[in-house]
Amino acid sequence: MSLKWLSVITLTVLFVCTAIDAGAQNRRKAERLFSDAKVALQSLDESKALDLLNKCLQTDSTFADAWWLSGDLNVDAGNNEAAVYNYKKAVFYNPAYSTLFLSLAQFELKTGRYAEAKSDAERFIATTLNPPTSLNNAVPNQTQVIRANIIIQQAETAIGIMAHPLPVVLHNIDSGINTKADEYINTITADESTLIFTRKTRSGRSGPPKEDLYIARKDSTVWKVTPLHFGTSQNVNTGALCISPDGKTVWYTLCGAADGLGSCDLYVSQRHNNEWSSPTNLGPIINTAAWETQPSISADGTTLYFVSNRPGGIGNADIWVSKKDKEDSWGAPVNLGEPVNTPQDEMSPFIHPDGKTLYFASKGHPGLGGSDLFLSRLNADGKWQEPVNMGYPINTYAD
Secondary structure, three states, X not given: OOHHXXXXXXXXXXXXXXXXXXXXXXXXXXXXXXXXXXXXXXXXXXXXXXXXXXXXXXXXXXXXXXXXXXXXXXXXXXXXHHHHHHHHHHHHHOOOOOOHHHHHHHHHHHOOOHHHHHHHHHHHHHHHHOOOHHHOOOOOOHHHHHHXXXXXXXXHHHHHHHOOOOOOOOOOOOOOXXXXXXXXXXXXXXXXXXXXXXXXXXOOOOOOEEEEEEEEEEEOOEEEEEEOOOOOOOOOEEEEEEEOOOOOEEEEXXXXXXXXXXXXEEEEEEEXXXXXXXXXXXXXXXXXXXXXXXXXXXXXXXXXXXXXXXXXXXOOOEEEEEEEOOOOOEOOOEEOOOOOOOOOOEEEEEEXXXXXXXXXXEOOOOOOOOOEEEXXXXXXOOOEOOOEEOOOOOOOOOO
């Protein structure tokens, strides 16, 4: 062998050994940072822990345990997109972490990656029911297998809905209405000239949230927005409302009011000469020691739909209905029952002027994820039809 080739071989061996040694040093440094991150977690300092994990992964990007823990912390922070990325990295660098495919599928579902969620849930089931030879004596966790099968069903439902999008285009409403704050639960008059909505704001970065009602009146093509005040000086959360077709009566929610019966109660105010009357509590027939909110009144003003978590429901938050009697008093509310209500939350009811079509949000009916919008129609026999998902793009993986 010539000296030339001997030198090449020697240099190659030295390069490989140096690379291996550098890799080992990086792993040891990464392990120290990973250990420090776990200590920070024990002190409940998740921000510091996430910073240390980022440094750990900058040192050794193949450290599967650090990717996994980063995913868990991003889940806690509500950052589902980052969690999916982290979990994918973890199983890529260590495919033996088969249990992680279930968490990955769950958050792929929550971020609208339906095909990937289905695939990873199926992969979890396959590895759980057919473990490697070394784990043949392991007992499958049936609860996790059931959860994976539910994810597969949900993903298939979502894929089916997405395959038939509605011929609609959604537009963001006027910038005077939508802001950096949260705007939601709105109602509009029959002539579409007046919109009332709830806005949640904060006083400072760490202040408690505050809900208030705002009224927007359409001037040509522009909405003019002003706070909506009733005849009260109470500093309480106000929101979740509906308005009569003529725009003269508003039913709404006050939380923490002095005359409240529960955490949140339903109230009514009338408009006289452009002034709104003081809030009137709808009383103990409608309100309880529980939580009543999100009213929707029928066009003739005789039927009130609302949301409550009172005892006697099917889920935590259910839709209830009350009807006025011959003396113009509200009757005892009745739970709408199945198929409208489910063991999960049903919210934001809106009864169409025809009195027979109910729109609402639900986390319990099959959909695209989060809370989807549904409609149900009232049969002649007084029973509600099976709710229908309103489809994509009205519904998405988000709420």
